[in-house]
Amino acid sequence: MKGRWLTWAPLGFFMALALLFAGRLLWPEEHVIPSRMVGKPLPTFSLPAAASDRPALDSRQFATGKPRLLNIFASWCVPCAAEAPQLMALKQAGVPIDGIAIRDARADVDRFLARHGNPFEHIGLDARSSVQLALGSSGVPETFVIGGDGRILHQHIGDIRADDVETILAIWKEAQ
């Protein structure tokens, strides 16, 4: 019978969906995910400025002997707004932070930063996600700890929660 399987396809799709939901309810998300980029040097890039009041971002700004954070965000990303207070806390602890805004517009970035605070020293605009892909990042937000020699020391996938701040701060201090 032609098309017989088609009548069962909706049920199959729905069961897969329900499985996904159930999995997510039973095993809530895990925070720390090991990264393949750790230990590798930062790819070279040069991005235009993404915000009106912060300079552009270049990969050469990283290999200066001091470790820095590189945060990948976007003004349209909800978890990025949620992690803003944690980034501000890191900045207040003395960590220099640079940002890359993904697929964004300058006016939107300005608005986002005005609303949620601006912890960044340099902000580059990655309009086509090319640098993001080179960094091995698949989404926003993500945060990298870059060593003073320009190597990636740590990759944090997802928003930085309040209990992640200490971990990231410790990695940054250790790199000094």
Next chain:
Amino acid sequence: MIAELGLAALWLAAGLALLQLVLAALGLGKGRAELLSGVRPVAVAQGLLGALSFGALIALFLRSDMSVLLVAMNSHSAKPWLYKFAGAWGNHEGSMLLWVTVMGLAGALVALLERGLKRETHMATLGAQAAISLGFYAFLLFSSNPFARLNPAAPDGQGLNPLLQDPGLAFHPPTLYFGYVGLSVAFSFAVGALLTARVDAAFARAMRPWVLGAWVLLTIGITAGSYWAYYELGWGGWWFWDPVENASLMPWLAATALLHCVTVLATRDALRAWTVMLAVVAFSMSMVGTFLVRSGILTSVHAFAVDPERGSFILVLLLLYIGGALALFGLRVGTVREGRQFEGVSREALLVVNNLLLTVILGVVLVGTLYPLMAEAFGHKISVGPPYFNAVAGPIALVLMLAMAVGPLVRWRRDEPGVVAGRLLWPAGLMIGLGAALGVAAWGKIGVLPFLGLVVAAGVALASLIPLTKRNLRRTPLFTYGMVLAHLGCAVSLGGMAAESAFTTERLVAMKPGESVEAAGWRIRFDRALPLAGPNWVAMQADMAASRGGEDIMLHPQSRFFSSPPTTTSESAILTRWDGQLYVVLGEALDDGRWQMRIWWKPFVTFIWFGGLMIAAGGTLTLIGRERRGWMMRLRRHRAEQSA
């Protein structure tokens, strides 16, 4: 006493729902017709007891009975009575009780009013409705009892958050709920028709008013929600593709598709299996939406009380109903006989195109909403934002709009392509003319999508009026007016969206008191910023004056600081004119005495919501028109029988 009365009524209603299900199942399954005569009275009694239970909850809130946990947590004796009243459903337990109450009352209406269906199908529908209600009763009684007592009673309640004292917030959720309940009735009709193998025009006619009513309420709910986000969040946007917004949009998309193919089934007896499938999908989407919102598995700007136990409960209900209905569909779709055939150029064919496009958009939104979840299952945490949704759903929606403009101009069953093209001459000419004019005037200044949006909106607006030409307007049925109004509303709304994104002027400025700024023909003067104190907030309020050649109009944007919990909200000042809105937000103070200001002139932005209301009004007209015609025909038949 009132709380105990409410709880007792709730238990009784649950018992009656079980009885309703058993009577219908035994009556149909074992062929014992005498049992079926009990189904309708039980359904009515169940609805009334549910209403009594909800009435008890409202009484508890109005009397501020602080010995009830739910009242103590969510109300306060000093609240205005309107918010005490609305507080009854402004929380998880109360909103679920409202849901089952409306569902019970809808079941009672189906029991009392439905006359066109075969008896078995009618009874199977009521049985299915009882099965759905039963799940929600269990949810309430075992995991979310709204009548739980608090001993000792609290001295006063904790719910005096003025942020939540907003008439929009009080009536926005129930509007959506009523829409979801309407879709649950459509779902029950589909299950009843599948069980008794009677997927036919009578089934579609019985289901249609519920689909239409639900769709009107969802339209109003989404329009109101969008405007609320626009004026309250202070970001100047009107749609954020947030999971909670998507959760309300997906049932609407499915209901829009359903409402069109239910008309095909009712009038032309075609698209049988597809109509049943869509009825299941529409209700599934409202359940999935409720699950996503309540279980908190997606990050959203809308905060909801989140509880994994409740999430699990809704997931089990989801599995039972939707899984059950889809399995039933797989088993019984073979009994659905093929409906009538139609040609490739016919109104039916265009409605199929409309359905396919709506389904694709629904899929795009569903995938975009769930993609973060799926990616997370593989170890990535990401956010899918407007760049995806606008770029993927936008172009499909434009094609959908074009199909919507052509559809009503094509005859049922079959039509000549050349003749149809002739009817489209004027709209096509308008689109080419406007496209050329816009192209010359604003090439490179506006994006492709807004450009196409403006052109399509103009063409669709003109085309949507053509069904009213060359006919006697006084004898045109009400539902044709309804369709024209709703389609015109779509064009108006699209025009507003396109104009807003193409021509918005935005100024980000830092101003000293006394300075002025020009934006899109407006001259905006900043006089001073003064502190202001409210009940539990302090604010900086700016005194500003805006003028466009005429008199000064005062504007007072605020930046509010709430002490507990410490939050800052911006109260934007919005000035509405027929051709747009001036939207002013007060930002932070700078060290040198200047203030940050965000000023937008948004041309024709109000058209977005005005169009939404036109769509809802069109749906209401169609509902009245269709139902009135049905009643008239029944009345005439009744008279003919009596005189015979």
